[in-house]
Amino acid sequence: MSAAYATFGLAPATRAGGPRTDGGHEARRDFVDFVVDGSPLLFQLSGPDAVSPLASDVPPAIFTAHVRGLLLESGAPLPGGRHILYGCPECEDLACGAVTAVIERDGDDYVWRDFAWQTGEIADPERNGYHGIGPFRFPGPAYREALGALLDGPVPPPGRRVLLIGARVALLAKLAAALRAHGIGADITGDTEGVPAEELRGYAAVVLGPATGQAERAAVRRAFERAAVEAAFLDAAPPIVPVLVARVEHALDRSPLPxxxxxxxxxxxxxxxxxxxxxxxxxxxxxxxxxxxxxxxxxxxxxxxxxxxxxxxxxxxxxxxxxxxxxxxxxxxxxxxxxx
The missing domain is CATH 2.60.40 (Immunoglobulin-like)
Known part of the structure; x- marks a missing residue:
């Protein structure tokens, strides 16, 4: 089957992580996802619990090596010209399972084909293949431009710090602890008076405590405006910690709605x-x-x-x-x- 032309792009993505029912904890991972014909490829693969190798928490040399591998500037890491597109969020062990595909050049185009779920050195596309996905043919210039931009600096992960404003009441303390358990930095302060602008720029969201008055709220907003920070402002309501955590997570999600x-x-x-x-x-x-x-x-x-x-x-x-x-x-x- 000949590969049909498809558009290629990249977009920030997140594997949320958090506590597991067995008492363990899943790691949060910020990574760059592949966008094929306007839709994240991970979605098209029914969203396995996996991340691309283009993660923000890997050393620059490893990140660069993955990008150059996708550009076919280095040899394929697996037999048969196969490259890992998504792997285990917790480790790099192939035994945990990975989505792989053959990446090859055809003239100036790049072709991704024979997608499969792989747990060993040799893939079995007939048995474990993603039938109906691909092959995809990407025009060379757009493909190289998208991946080449990562070599100038990986897509940064979204801001993950939240400022909680108000007295150190039990609700804000519990919320701060819960946010930190979800991999979100949280600090509590009574107000923003005297806080340097560069410090305020480290926060992507602000939660205003229930005892914060209108004058205090206005002062906080002015402080962030002077610092030129487009932070999301939330009220600490309802006073239910899991709901507040979810509202903060939603506010921090800056990915495009589609x-x-x-x-x-x-x-x-x-x-x-x-x-x-x-x-x-x-x-x-x-x-x-x-x-x-x-x-x-x-x-x-x-x-x-x-x-x-x-x-x-x-x-x-x-x-x-x-x-x-x-x-x-x-x-x-x-x-x-x-x-x-």
Whole structure:
């Protein structure tokens, strides 16, 4: 089968990471994803839990070697002209599984073909191939321009520091701890008076505590405006830590909307409606406060959803106003308040 021409691009992506149910912790990874015909290639492969070798936390020499390999300026790392496109987020062991493909030159074009899931030195495209994906033919000039730009400096990871404004109340302290557990830096301060502009530029989002008055809020915004920082401003409401963490994560996500797995989430009239852009595992969780202001959590859904809209029933207390539904997929999160 001849390869059809396709567009090639690159975009920042994230493997969110976080606590595991067995008590362990998944690593957060910021990497550069391949965008083929306007859609992340990882989406087209049904979103395995994997990252490209173009990660922001690998040494520059290794990063450069991966880029030059994709440009075919060095030999293929695997037999048969195969290159690793996505690998294990936790380690570099091929035994964990990797998405590989043959990359070759055809005149001035670059061709990616025979995509497969590989766990050893030799791939078996017939048994473990991604049938129906590719081959892709990329025009040489655009392909080299996109990858060559990385050699001038890898795409930086999005800002991951948040400033919490307000008294050191229990809510902000708990939120800071939870954000740090998710790989997000968090600092607490009473106000921004006297904070140097260069320090404010290190924050991508600001959470304003419940006791922060209007005059204090205005002063904080002016400080960030003087520092020329386009930070996202959030209120510490509702006072439910997992919901606030999800709202902060969403605010920090600067990836283009078409490249996000979760496209929309609503919760009304006893139903949560979620729309996904690509086949992926999605979890839906309901959060609320009981009559004694104690947080309560209810798992609603955990499974793989195909592209399109889906509806999940909200039963019992999860359907009440004052409940918040959090939807998560790899690298994407949305929050919706339950309404009637």
């Amino acid at each position: 490249l996000r797995r979760l496209a929309r989430l609503t919760a009304a009239d006893g139903t949560a409606a979620v729309e996904v852009a690509a086949s992926c595992r999605v979890t839906l969780t309901a959060h609320r406060l009981d009559r004694l202001s104690r947080p309560r959590t209810q798992d609603l859904f955990d499974g793989v959803l195909e592209p399109g809209g889906h509806r999940v029933p909200l039963d019992g207390k999860a359907a009440r106003e004052g409940t918040y539904v959090v939807a998560r997929a790899a690298g994407s999160v949305l929050v919706a308040a339950v309404t009637r």
